[in-house]
Amino acid sequence: xxxxxxxxxxxxxxxxxxxxxxxxxxxxxxxxxxxxxxxxxxxxxxxxxxxxxxxxxxxxxxxxxxxxxxxxxxxxxxxxxxxxxxxxxxxxxxxxxxxxxxxxxxxxxxxxxxxxxxxxxxxxxxxxxxxxxxxxxxxxxxxxxxxxxxxxxxxxxxxxxxxxxxxxxxxxxxxxxxxxxxxxxxxxxxxxxxxxxxxxxxxxxxxxxxxxxxxxxxxxxxxxxxxxxxxxxxxxxxxxxxxxxxxxxxxxxxxxxxxxxxxxxxxxxxxxxxxxxxxxxxxxxxxxxxxxxxxxxxxxxxxxxxxxxxxxxxx
Numbered sequence: 001x002x003x004x005x006x007x008x009x010x011x012x013x014x015x016x017x018x019x020x021x022x023x024x025x026x027x028x029x030x031x032x033x034x035x036x037x038x039x040x041x042x043x044x045x046x047x048x049x050x051x052x053x054x055x056x057x058x059x060x061x062x063x064x065x066x067x068x069x070x071x072x073x074x075x076x077x078x079x080x081x082x083x084x085x086x087x088x089x090x091x092x093x094x095x096x097x098x099x100x101x102x103x104x105x106x107x108x109x110x111x112x113x114x115x116x117x118x119x120x121x122x123x124x125x126x127x128x129x130x131x132x133x134x135x136x137x138x139x140x141x142x143x144x145x146x147x148x149x150x151x152x153x154x155x156x157x158x159x160x161x162x163x164x165x166x167x168x169x170x171x172x173x174x175x176x177x178x179x180x181x182x183x184x185x186x187x188x189x190x191x192x193x194x195x196x197x198x199x200x201x202x203x204x205x206x207x208x209x210x211x212x213x214x215x216x217x218x219x220x221x222x223x224x225x226x227x228x229x230x231x232x233x234x235x236x237x238x239x240x241x242x243x244x245x246x247x248x249x250x251x252x253x254x255x256x257x258x259x260x261x262x263x264x265x266x267x268x269x270x271x272x273x274x275x276x277x278x279x280x281x282x283x284x285x286x287x288x289x290x291x292x293x294x295x296x297x298x299x300x301x302x303x304x305x306x307x308x309x310x311x312x313x314x315x
Contacts, residue, residue, distance in 0.1 A: 043161050046154050047142040053117050056163025061113055064102065064121035067143045068093050069294030070151075071119065073175075074158040075167025082113045089289070089296055105129060111136065117161065119143050121293070123214075123235035147218045151295060152176045171295070178298050182222060186305045189224030189312075196250035196312065197228040199276070202291060204256065204264045206238045215293050216255075223305035225251065245274065251311060252276040253283045253304075261286050281311045 039055040061082045062068040068087035071080055077092055085101040087093050099109040104126050110118070110133070118133055122142045134140055141161060145154050152172035159168020183190070198220055202208045210216045212230035220227050228249040229239060252268055254261035261284035269277055276282060285307060289300035 043141070044157065045142040045161075046144045046150075046157060047122060049142060051117075051139045051141060053139050053141075053161065056161075058116040058162060059114055060117055060119055060162065061099070061110055061115040062087065062119045063105065063125055064119075064143070064293070065089070066145075066293030067119045067121060068096070069292060069296060070143060070155055070158055071162065073168075073171045073295050074155045074162060075164035075171070076158060076162035079162050081115060082110065086288075086292075089292060089294065107132060117141050119158075119161075145215055145293060146213050147215065148179055148222065148298070148301065149218075150215075151179070151297070155295075175295055175298065182298065182302055182305075185302075186222055186224065186309075189305065189309060190222060192224055195221075195224055195226040196281075196308075197247070198225045198251045198253055198308075199228050199244055199247075199249040201252065201254050201264060202236065202256070204254075204260075204267065207240065207244070208236050209239055211235055211237050215297060216290060219290065219297065219301040219304060220308075222301060223308045225308055241271070245271065248275050250275055250279070251281040251283065251308065253285050253308075255285050255290055258286045258288075283307055283311060 040052050041055060042050050042052055044050050056079075058079050059081045060071065060076065060079045062071055062080055063084055065084065065087040068080060068083045069089045071077060072090050072093055077090075080093075080096050082099045083093065083096045084105065085098055087096065087098075097113075099105050099113070102124055107129060115138055117139045119141045120130060120143065122144050130140060143154060143158065145151050152175045155168050155172045155175065156165075159165045200210055200216055200220065202210060202216075209229050210227065211232040211234045212227065213233065214235050217227040217230055228247045229237065252265065252274070254264040256264055265282045265284055268274065268282060271277055285304060287300040287303050289296035290304060
C-alpha cells in the first residue's frame with residue numbers, strides 16, 4: 001500500500017537476542033537429514049531471487065495488503081497465518097491476525113506465528129525489520145508487480161511457492177483476460193495524442209506521488225494519461241509544491257483514503273496558476289484497489305480510466 005499508514009507502529013518489546021531464542025525453540029523439533037533434504041525445494045520470487053523453502057503447504061506471513069490479496073488469489077489464503085493492517089481483500093483476509101502495519105511489525109508475534117516464509121513488498125515496509133527477519137533465518141520472498149502485465153506471472157509464482165499451482169493458473173488466466181479486455185476498451189484513449197499529464201497524489205502532508213516504475217503509473221498509461229513524475233525512480237517519492245507548479249500537470253488526482261481526497265484537492269485550489277486548477281480538472285479517486293497493488297487494481301484501473309475520460313470530455 002502506498003499511502004502512509006495511519007496506524008500506530010507496533011514495536012517488539014524484547015531484544016533481538018530473545019527473538020532468536022524463541023525462534024530456535026519453535027524450530028527445535030528433530031528432522032532427519034534425509035527427510036529435510038527431500039522436503040527442501042527452490043522457488044524464485046518476483047525479484048528473480050532463488051530461495052529455499054520446505055514442501056507445501058506452508059505457514060506464510062504476508063507483510064503487505066497487496067501481497068495478502070495476491071496470495072488469496074493464488075489459492076493460498078489458508079496458508080496465511082498473519083498479515084498487516086489494511087489487508088481486507090478478499091473478505092476472508094479480514095480474519096487473518098494482524099501483527100503490525102506497513103511501517104512496522106511486532107517481530108515477536110511474527111516469530112510466534114512459526115512462518116516457513118515471509119512474503120514482503122521490497123519497495124516498502126521497514127528495511128531494518130526486514131533485515132532482522134532474514135537474520136532470524138526465515139526466508140523472505142519478494143512479491144512485487146510494477147506493471148499490470150506483471151500480475152498474472154506474480155500469481156503463478158506464488159502458486160508455485162504455496163503448492164497451489166492449479167488455482168493460481170486459473171486466477172492468472174482470468175487476470176490476463178481481464179487486462180486484455182481493458183486494453184481493448186481504452187485503446188483509443190491510450191493511442192490518442194497528446195496524453196494529459198497527471199499528478200497522482202497518494203498522500204498530502206508531505207506530498208507523496210508515484211514514480212515511473214510503479215503499478216499506478218502503468219494504470220495511468222492504460223487510461224491514456226502520463227504520470228508527470230514518471231522520471232523519478234522511487235516507488236513513492238516525496239515532492240514539494242514548487243516541483244508540482246514547475247511541472248504544471250493537466251490533471252490532479254487525489255487518491256486518498258475514503259473521505260479525505262476532497263480536502264486534498266481544496267489545498268490545490270489555492271494555486272490558481274496551475275493548469276489543472278484553472279481547467280477544473282481535479283479528481284478525487286478513493287478506490288483503495290488502486291494502491292493495494294493486488295488483482296483488484298484492474299477494477300480500480302477501469303474506474304480510473306472512465307473518470308479521466310469524463311474529465312477529458314470523452315465517454
